[in-house]
Structure formats: structure tokens, C-alpha cells
Amino acid sequence: xxDLKGYGPxxxxxxxxxxxxxxxxxTLAVILGLIGASAxxxxxxxxxxxxxxxxTLIRGVPDLVMMLLFYYGGQVAVxxxxxxxxxxxxxxxxxxxxxxxxGVLTIGLIFGAYxxxxxxxxxxxxxxxxxxxxxxxxxxxxxxxHRIIFPQMLRHALPGIGNNWQVLLKTTALVSIIGLTDMVRxxxxxxxxxxxxxxxxxxxxxxxxxxxxxxxxFIKWLTKRANVGVVQGT
Amino acid sequence: xxxxxxxxxxxxxxxxxxxxxxxxxxxxxTVQLVFLSLILGLVxxxxxxxxxxxxxxxxxxPVWLYTYVFRGTPLLVQLYIIYYGLxxxxxxxxxxxxxxxxxxxxxxxxxxxxxxxAYTTEIIRGAIVATPSGEIxxxxxxGMSWALRMRRIIxxxxxxxxxxxxxxxxxxxxxxxxIASVVTLVDLTGAARNIYSRFxxxxxxxxxxxxxxxxxxxxxxxxxxxxxxxxxxxQRPVTG
Numbered sequence: 001x002x003d004l005k006g007y008g009p010x011x012x013x014x015x016x017x018x019x020x021x022x023x024x025x026x027t028l029a030v031i032l033g034l035i036g037a038s039a040x041x042x043x044x045x046x047x048x049x050x051x052x053x054x055x056t057l058i059r060g061v062p063d064l065v066m067m068l069l070f071y072y073g074g075q076v077a078v079x080x081x082x083x084x085x086x087x088x089x090x091x092x093x094x095x096x097x098x099x100x101x102x103g104v105l106t107i108g109l110i111f112g113a114y115x116x117x118x119x120x121x122x123x124x125x126x127x128x129x130x131x132x133x134x135x136x137x138x139x140x141x142x143x144x145x146h147r148i149i150f151p152q153m154l155r156h157a158l159p160g161i162g163n164n165w166q167v168l169l170k171t172t173a174l175v176s177i178i179g180l181t182d183m184v185r186x187x188x189x190x191x192x193x194x195x196x197x198x199x200x201x202x203x204x205x206x207x208x209x210x211x212x213x214x215x216x217x218f219i220k221w222l223t224k225r226a227n228v229g230v231v232q233g234t
Numbered sequence: 235x236x237x238x239x240x241x242x243x244x245x246x247x248x249x250x251x252x253x254x255x256x257x258x259x260x261x262x263x264t265v266q267l268v269f270l271s272l273i274l275g276l277v278x279x280x281x282x283x284x285x286x287x288x289x290x291x292x293x294x295x296p297v298w299l300y301t302y303v304f305r306g307t308p309l310l311v312q313l314y315i316i317y318y319g320l321x322x323x324x325x326x327x328x329x330x331x332x333x334x335x336x337x338x339x340x341x342x343x344x345x346x347x348x349x350x351x352a353y354t355t356e357i358i359r360g361a362i363v364a365t366p367s368g369e370i371x372x373x374x375x376x377g378m379s380w381a382l383r384m385r386r387i388i389x390x391x392x393x394x395x396x397x398x399x400x401x402x403x404x405x406x407x408x409x410x411x412x413i414a415s416v417v418t419l420v421d422l423t424g425a426a427r428n429i430y431s432r433f434x435x436x437x438x439x440x441x442x443x444x445x446x447x448x449x450x451x452x453x454x455x456x457x458x459x460x461x462x463x464x465x466x467x468x469q470r471p472v473t474g
Binding site for chain 2: 196
């Protein structure tokens with residue numbers, strides 16, 4: 001076992017932070033992605049416009065810039081809001097905008113845009129006859145969505161979701177820049193203090209590598225399950 | 235003129251000539267870093283992709299391992315390993331390499347190059363593998379050697395298939411280059427961070443830089459669309 005100079009527990013806690021951050025961001029991204037995809041496929045011009053602006057803006061800006069904007073800008077916005085509330089209504093309210101929240105919001109928002117594209121394609125891949133049939137059986141809109149469209153679209157969406165998740169997992173490393181003590185941050189501090197960069201960063205790289213490798217296997221298994229009953233052409 | 239633009243211009247104590255120059259210098263550095271790492275990465279990726287498609291496990295396994303590791307770990311971790319790690323290599327400070335790697339630019343360039351080369355290798359490999367077998371058979375039937383086949387048949391058609399995915403990689407690299415600012419480089423993001431901390435104006439500093447990145451991104455998207463049109467011109471429908 002390698003000697004982590006007493007940084008072992010901190011690194012482990014950092015890894016937990018990374019994983020929590022990744023899962024929370026993924027949840028937000030999936031929700032935003034479903035909303036975005038529904039908006040893009042809706043007939044409302046406003047909804048299409050808003051969703052298209054959202055996905056285009058996100059794809060044009062680096063994730064780090066977005067994160068810095070949210071983190072530093074979020075605090076200023078919250079401060080302005082609390083000043084306003086105090087002046088106007090005498091409400092004393094303070095909220096510390098922490099890097100974890102900024103991280104989840106930014107990563108969720110960024111990958112929500114990518115998920116929206118994935119889901120849009122997957123929704124379109126569901127045969128319209130299936131939806132018609134469900135409507136003909138008197139299924140409500142929600143029931144059609146959750147019994148007919150969703151299970152079938154998942155099959156088409158899974159490879160895309162898998163890719164997005166792999167990229168998301170690696171993007172979480174950026175939160176160390178805005179001061180969240182994730183794995184990378186702990187390793188950076190330890191490496192500087194002990195002057196042993198390889199010693200601390202290589203284990204961290206290994207954790208990321210095993211997370212991505214593990215996810216790859218899991219996604220493969222999920223895809224196989226989602227494809228049960230589908231005859232694969234060769 | 236909309237209210238907010240007028241207000242922004244009136245409060246012009248942030249966007250003065252000197253801060254605009256700072257952004258400009260940052261932009262120059264970002265473009266240099268991204269352009270150089272993409273060129274070097276592409277030069278590395280072509281032979282690596284060919285090696286990756288080799289049937290000999292002694293040739294393809296090391297390349298597979300390289301792409302797997304670089305694609306499976308965050309670029310930030312790779313940058314830290316190279317930036318902090320190079321200085322710790324025993325004796326490097328006595329060699330001429332130290333003159334090169336002492337500046338943050340070269341470790342960052344090395345990290346970006348290795349990272350983009352890994353992704354590009356996999357993109358080109360995918361394109362090579364997708365070559366229709368009939369084309370290769372025909373080339374063999376004409377008596378073309380392996381090298382000639384690679385140069386005349388496989389690579390040109392692989393390039394056409396790869397360009398779409400490669401354009402995504404280029405944009406990814408532009409965005410990923412923002413982390414150069416964490417190793418003391420003043421690229422576009424670095425300039426924005428400096429201006430933010432000088433004026434404590436997060437919205438102005440970061441939204442402006444976001445717009446600059448967006449302009450660069452859409453310029454690249456446009457250029458790649460032109461390139462794709464050119465490369466795929468044989469597939470254009472004939473119109474009378």
C-alpha cells in the first residue's frame with residue numbers, strides 16, 4: 001500500500017465529494033434535459049426559442065468560465081438580494097453561496113443542454129405509430145409518456161447519456177478551482193506541501209480511471225437490458 | 235438604445251483600453267495554446283491511430299492504454315501532474331529542458347497536446363475502421379502496397395468521415411484550454427479572473443469573456459461547416 005502521508009482520509013472524503021457532486025449534477029442535468037427536449041419538440045415557438053438559446057449558449061462557453069461566473073456572480077447576486085430585502089422589507093437574510101452549490105448548478109446546467117440534445121434525438125426515434133396506438137387506447141398524455149415513450153426512448157438515449165456522464169464525471173474536477181475540497185484539491189494541497197506531485201496525483205487519476213471504467217461497464221449492462229427484445233441487425 | 239447597454243457604457247470604468255488590451259493578450263495566448271496543441275495533437279494522432287488499428291497486440295495495446303488513460307482522467311489532473319511533476323524530476327533543473335518547462339506555457343501545451351492526441355487518435359481510428367471493405371479489396375486487387383493503400387484510399391476517406399467528430403474535439407479543446415489559467419497563465423479566462431479580482435465585478439468580467447469564447451466557438455463551427463461542405467462535395471445532390 002502506498003504511504004499517503006496522512007492525507008488518505010482527506011483524499012477519501014474528497015472522492016466522496018466528487019461522487020456526490022457528480023450524481024447531483026447528473027440528476028439536475030437529466031431533469032433539465034427532459035424539459036429542454038420537450039420544449040424543443042413542442043409546438044410553442046417561445047418554448048423552442050428558449051430551449052434553443054439555452055443549448056446554443058451553453059455550447060459556446062467553457063465550463064470553467066460558467067462556473068466562475070456562477071460562483072463569484074452568484075455570491076454578488078445573493079448579497080444584492082439580501083441588501084435589497086433588508087432595505088425594503090427589513091428582512092435579515094444571509095446566504096453563503098458555497099462552491100458545492102455553484103458546482104452542482106453549473107455542471108447540471110451545462111450537461112442539461114447536452115442531455116436535451118440526446119433526449120430530443122431519442123424521442124424522435126420512437127415510432128409515431130406507438131404513440132398513436134397509445135392514444136387510441138385512451139392513454140392520457142402522462143401515461144403515454146411514462147408507459148410507451150419513455151421506455152422505448154431510453155434504448156436510444158442510453159449511449160448518449162453514457163457519454164455525457166463520462167464527460168460530466170471528469171468535469172467535476174473543475175470544482176477544485178473554485179475552492180471545493182474535492183479529491184483534486186486535496187491532492188493539490190498535499191502535493192505542494194510534500195513536494196511529491198506524482199505521489200498524490202497518480203492515485204487520484206486512478207480513482208477517476210476506475211470510476212470511468214466502472215461506469216462504462218454499468219452502461220454496457222444497462223444498454224443490454226434496455227435492448228432486451230430488440231433484434232439487432234448486423 | 236436599450237437601457238442596459240447605455241448603462242454599461244456609462245459605467246465604463248471597467249472596460250477601459252487597458253482591460254481590453256488584457257483580454258486581447260489573453261485571447262492571443264488562448265488561440266496560440268489551442269492552435270499549437272491541436273496541430274501537434276493531430277500530427278501525433280495519425281500514426282497512433284494507424285498503430286491502434288494494427289492487428290499486432292504489441293503495437294496496438296500500448297496505444298490503447300495511452301488513449302484509455304488520457305480519456306479516462308480529467309485534463310485538469312493531467313495538467314497538474316505535468317506542471318508540478320516535471321519540476322520534481324531528478325536532475326531536470328540542470329538540463330536545458332528546465333529552460334523550456336520552467337515557464338507554465340510549455341507544461342500546459344504538453345498536457346493539452348497529449349490529451350487532444352488521445353481523443354483524436356480514437357476519432358481517426360473509428361474512421362479508419364469504418365472504411366468499406368470493398369474499397370480496400372479493390373485497392374489490393376490493383377496491386378497497391380500497404381503504404382499506398384493507406385495514403386491513397388484509406389486516409390482520404392477516413393478524413394472525410396472524421397471531420398465531424400474532430401470539429402467537436404476542436405471546440406472541446408478551446409473550452410478545455412480555460413484551465414490554463416490555474417497554472418498562472420493569463421489566457422482569456424486568466425484575464426477575466428484578474429479583471430474580476432481587480433474590480434470585484436464578476437458579471438462584467440466573466441460575461442464579457444463568455445461572449446469572446448462564444449464568438450471563437452461559432453467562428454470554428456462556421457469554418458468546419460465550410461470544410462465539411464468542401465470535403466463532402468461529391469455527396470451534394472445534383473441540381474439542374
